[in-house]
Amino acid sequence: MRRDCDPGRRPLCWAVMDRAPAVKVPDPVRRAVRRRLLPWFAENARDLPWRRRRTPYRVWVAEIMLQQTRADQALPYYRRFLRRFPSMKSLAVAPLDDVLKMWEGLGYYRRARNLHRAARMVRERPGGRFPDTLEGIRALPGVGAYTAAAVASLAFNLDAAVVDGNVRRVVCRLLGRTLTARELEAASERLLVRGRAGEYNEAVMELGALVCTPAAPACDACPMRSACAAYRSGDPHTLPEKARRGKKPHRKVAAGVVFNGRGEVLIAQRNPDDMLGGLWEFPGGCIESGETAAEALTRELREELGMEVCSEGLLITVRHAYSHFSIEMEVHLASRVNRAPPRPLQCAAARWVPVDRLRGYAFSRADLQVIEALECRQAPVSGEGTTAAGSR
Template identity: 40%
Template sequence: MEHFEQQRYFSTELLQWYVVIKRDLPWRRHRNPYFIWISEIMLQQTRVDTVIPYFNRFIEKFPTVEALADAPEDEVLKCWEGLGYYSRARNLQAAARQVKEQYGGIMPSGKEEVAGLKGVGPYTAGAIRSIAFNLPAPAVDGNVMRVLSRYFLIEEDIMKIRTRKHMEELVMQLIPEGRASDFNQGLMELGALVCTPKSPKCLTCPVMEHCRGRIEGKEDQLPVKTKAKPPRPEYRLTAIVEGTGEHAGKVLIRKRPDTGLLAGMWELPHVPESPDVKPGAYVPLPDEAAADRLGAALNAEHIPASGGEHVMNAEHTFSHIIWYMRVYRYDGQVPEPAAPLVAAEQAAAYETGNYQWIRKEDMERYAFPNVFLRILNDYFE
């Protein structure tokens, strides 16, 4: 079969298939570019089923670009709580402010304008321009690269940027005149429902007849992809500091810096268990020593904490790190020996606004990463 013919067949069959079987998803019920944009950011590295409830809550709370631009960042993060990759939320709001100020609150459709928005890369720019505005732009994500690598038997490593660029050129040739929106969505829909990473459902595939990957029996070896490195372990000691006096019944939390891991999120105070753990050479500190180390670290930051009793352990896996956490409970009182010094300085720690005493019901007002939600909910149980 001629290459051109193979392409024409693919586009025609895919489009016809998509318009019949396409799923009813919340962001497909409108042509609102703002909604499409929100959905595309949320869908980055995140499954459809996970995104749906977040999307519905988000557009209810922030129905317009301006509503999002004008919201406090903490509220945006709270709405994103549990979804992960929290910089997406912060970049999204920064971009909403860009749209409000530079484009009068109207989502732009131009290539440069869309691609210039914070948090919008090559994929998302193409997705917004094609899906929301039906402009002929490639939206090449993992689904698309999997589908194309199989159908056209492309054995380039999809982790390489030039492979994505190659696929983008291919998609530009494949998009039928005036059908960019449905075609790009169809490509992703096929990858999500039929041309799945494992056990692709070739027998129900609309383009199986001319799929080179399947014909040559290589569908299970495609796409070619370099393996990710396993996450490195980090051993951390975590504190539940119980307030006393005016803070009785409360627990101390702190806000993370606005860059890096879990930026802008709230957490329980925690420190490395030991300064430098060589891989595979972890030796746990005895409980008493661990409690002392963590207590001393808290006091050094002018946080009143005495005692230290092991209450639970927790694990949490990120993309590149795995936290092994040992959790200790403290009384939020100034320890005896250092009392005068600590008492005099402890207030300074709270002046930054980075620390708060909270009750269980106050958790609604702060955005926590899942690992701390689990610990706090378990503790307040």
């Protein structure tokens, strides 16, 4: 609600579909893919849990997690998620709060909400079976062209070529120039090893992750070196050219840890359709021009929840970067000075929670830092209120 960002984010990845323009892919490059890249992958592939025991469910969960997260970062989350939700059914019947809690810290929480919705949709299908066509997979919530192609090729070995950031970098370098999105689709279509699409997709992505890295490609260790135009040019790291991006907006935000006098603090749940939807947070909002953080906090809680609070000093300043903006959040300890129950207007729910129970709720990374700071303080601040917790 109060720390929203621009929802019009450009996807990082896309997949090869039909009607792509013609682009020349030299035969030596295509031959090298078959003769060198695939054997290299067979020998050098990382042992990742989603590569063992490939089921559509395990592949799908991995691909959703990997949409905006590197494999090494996703690993502990994947293991934890699969332990808690080992099957489509276990995910479908779980409360959304549990799913968000398992996703806590991974970011881009819309992925978790869509995963949950999709699991419920799959359960309604005949036999509860995962769709096994590109179109069927693409129809699931949260599955774009990239993820559909990845799941189709890895779980069902359908001939669909994936293009993500790693693939883009490798293919542009192999062909020696920065390709447009459409050209990249066409080139990937030409390079795809039909009948071995899953293997091909993973091999190119693995090469991009381990060898053909953005700043320092390890060309001497690369199986594609003899066919690579960028290697011959002597300047492989300059490709692909980067698009210029504007500076991210920076927002100053105030938030409050509001006590009710019984050791409980107020948390609010974000609306499901907002950024970080379904997660809990400490209430607050943007600091307006000419306001102090304490003033902004007082105003926000009065306007949003009909609650009068009084700042009792700074707890922590949290700086956090989201994909399209960054925040500096000044978090104050505060006490409630009126007895009216919270009146949630722009949040899904508000609740008083003992400090030692906060970890049972799903929070964003920025708010988890607030909880850590709170836990470090041994003595809670006492507030005035003694009324029953107002929640809904």
